[in-house]
Amino acid sequence: MEENRIRENQMAEQIAGPDELYFNEEHGMLRQTVKDFVTKEINAHLDEWEAKGESPLHDLFKKMGDLGLLGIRYDEAYGGQGLDYWYELVFLEELAHIEGLGLPVAIAVQTHMATPAIAEFGSDYLKQTYLRPALAGDMVTSIAVTEPGAGSDVSALATTAKRDGDTYVINGSKTFITNGTQADFLTLLARTSEKPGYHSFSLFVVPTDLPGFEVSKKLDKLGMRSSDTAELFFDDLRIPVENLIGEEGEGFIYQMRQFQHERYSVLPSAYITTMDMINMTVDYLRQRIVFGKPLIKQQVLRHRLAEWLTEIECIKQFTYHIVRMKSAGLDATREITMGKLKAARLFQEIAQGCLQMYGGMGFMNETLISRYYRDSRVFSVGGGADEVMCEVIGKLEGF
Amino acid sequence: MDILVCMKQVPDTETKIVINPEGTGIVTDGIKYVMNPYDEFAVEEALKIKEKMGGTVTIVSMGPQRATEAIRTALAMGADKGVHLCDDAFEGADSYSTAKALAAAIKPLSYDIILGGKQAVDHDNAQVYAALAELLDISHVSIVTQLDVAEDGKSAVAQREVEGGAREVIEVSLPAFIACQKGLNEPRYASLPGIMKAKKKPIDVIDLAKSGLSADEVGEKGAKLKIRKFFLPPEREAGKILEGEPEELATQLVKLLREEAKAI
Structure with a gap:
């Protein structure tokens, strides 16, 4: 002892x-x-x-x-x-x-x-x-996968890249492209074969200073307003064959792997940004006097905060577990997918819950929590929607 | 140019300071320590001088074991080596016994100029550099917001802040101690390659024996100043908002200023 x-x-x-x-x-x-x-x-x-x-x-x-x-x-x-x-x-x-x-x-x-x-x-x-x-930092990049007619269903992509001598000719459009109005090159997924199946797509590096490239629209969003998002249009845009990433026909597979990095990158928001939201909300609850005592003394609010803190600690430790898996060279697709799903849900729950604790002040744009609230919707729809995450998990489990 | 920078590690300025129950100091548990913000200006200026004129930048710091973190940060920004005065005997120093120890570490070094912050933001005494300059028998210029070292490295022109926003321009022969003020420059960030390189840069640790000083010359024993008590200023009360018609408000305000604030 x-x-x-x-x-x-x-x-x-x-x-x-x-x-x-x-x-x-x-x-x-x-x-x-x-x-x-x-x-x-x-x-x-x-x-x-x-x-x-x-x-x-x-x-x-x-x-x-x-x-x-x-x-x-x-x-x-x-x-x-x-x-x-x-x-x-x-x-x-x-x-x-x-x-x-x-x-x-x-x-x-x-x-x-x-x-x-x-x-x-x-x-x-x-x-x-x-x-x-x-x-x-000399070039700004975008990832161009989503199209007006194909989002989570990546295999429905219609943008084509046709081989013509030493070039590929790209036709089609991409949408919801983050950094799209400023990008110097895109990492773009396009169809290189009419055949059905996953081996009909290829991944390319597409410079945006070539003829045939157009930013057709800058999109107006609910949140993430400091980030520009664009719809892009490709009209007989010719790129050299050297700009093909890896093998022709393997683009879909490469992109599925690339998605793992994308989904993983949002995890820290779920335990860092959420803590920032909670800290600022608690500061507010301490000074806001309602019925003669600070709001923080209301048991119902304290319990809600306690539950969030518990969930935050879980997703943090889960992220560290994923880092250990990645460091050991293990495939963490299952864990990253679960983490992304949970992170998106938790971020939204805390953003909306904190806004509620702010009351009327939370509804004012001058209060930072309102920005987090608007931004919070993005994780559940971007980088593969929550429903897609569930499908991936279900498939990996063999359901 | 051989450039020295005197640097202190202090509690992060965002720290919520709590006094210990005995009133003998602050509660140090969980405190994050950073490089004294004014010393960041000194490190940046030293690096700029080195970039322009060549030479080396050496960081000199006194403090417990943890102070190596701040030294490493300065090395990551681009300084070449560190000198760390680290010994239990140095604990509890005042400005004078700090200057004594720093002088002992600096005397064997070759130097053309010494830079440091105009004060450390923990004790806020702003006295170490003057005492150190005296002990080294060199000049010092305080609260410097602009510095130009002459091409031959023998002198410098420094602008310092004086009251009323005016500037004083001083020409000083080198070596001298330059105490740096905000506005002198914009300190660079430690880059990631710089951070990784800093690991391999040398830090010379100087304990009491190596300093050549005796235990009663340094730290608490060598201090001329005894701190009797720590206490926080009283918390500011919330402001009062007066309501009513302008005439009433004016009457109320005058009354409050006279009777409560005793300002008129």
Whole structure:
């Protein structure tokens, strides 16, 4: 008994807090850099960018590229940092302190949605020509998969890429494309064969400065207003055959793998941004006096907060488990899918619950919680809807 | 140029300070420590001078074990090496005994200029640099918002803030201590490659024996100042909002200013 207690005390002296179980001093320094960057370079300007409907991505990404933040896990040969999943997680966790989802998503498009397939399956030429400038922040990227007639049902894609000599000719349109009005290149999924099945699609790098490319519409959204979203149109756009990522006919498979990075990247929002929402709400509840006492003293509210904190802790530990799986080289598709589903639901529940606790103030645009509330809908519809996540889980279980 | 930067690790400015029950200090549990914000300006200025003129930047800091984190941050920003005064004997120092220890660490080093923040945001004394300059027998310029080092590295022109928003321009021969104020520059972020490189940069740890000083010259024993008690300022009460017609309001306001605030 006594011995146990001594041993526990010794451990407590070595470890200042639970986060030290996962993160070291370098992680802490990276955390400080990203935290300062988010405060000074992003949150300080966010009201303006939200009102404007877009953010200066070229300027912002260049600054992030200079700090080595855009290619944390990528190969040093192409300007990445060659570091592990924990460094990347620190980065994602600190991005989740951005006061709204517009920029965390815009940045994750650059780091987790449009570039993983190039890094994993692209040729040296594609990595030198497109991955390197993307990681340096010299080029802004988009992932172009969704179409007016094909979203969750990716196999219904109608955009075509037809081989013609040394080029592919692209025709069709893409929609809901994040960063779409500012992108220098797109990672685009198109049909390369009329045959049914999953091997009729290919993934391409499509520069946006070529003839035949058009931003047909800048879309107006409920939330994420600091992030621009576009509908794109391709009219006989010719790209060199070198711009094919990996093998022709494998694009759908590559994209399914790329989706895992995209879905994983939203998980920290569910335990970091939600904590920010709760912290600001608790501050409000402490000072708001109703019927002679602060609202925080209402048991019903305290219990609700306690339940959220419990769920937040669960999704945080689940995320750390996923990081450990990824680090060990295990396929975490099942866990990432479950995590994305749960993260989307929890984020919405807490955003709407906190708004309720703010009462009338929560309904005012001047109160930050109203922005989180509007933004909160996106995770359940983007990156594969909740229903798609359930289908994936069901299929993996063999139901 | 051999550039030194005196740096202190302090509680994060966002920390909610709690006084311990004995009133002898603050509760340090769970506090996050950062580089003193004014020292960040000093590190940035040192790096700019190095980029322009070449040379090395050495960070000199006194503090417990944890202070290495702040030294590493400065190394990650681009400084070359660190000197860490670390010994239980240095604990509980005042400005004077801090300057004493820093001077002992600095004397054997070669230096053309020393930079530091105009004050540390924990004790806010703003005295260490003046005492240190005296002990090293060099000049100091305080509250500097602009600095130009002459091409030959023998002198510098510094602008310092004086009352009423005016600026004073001072030419000083080097080596001198420059105490940096906000506005001097915009400190850079530690880049990720910089953070990874910082791991391999040398930090020279100097304990009491290595400093060549005796235990009663440093820390609490060497301090000329004894802190008797810590207490927080009284909490500010919520403001009063007066309501009514303008004439009534004016009468009420005058009455309150006279009787409650005793301002008129």
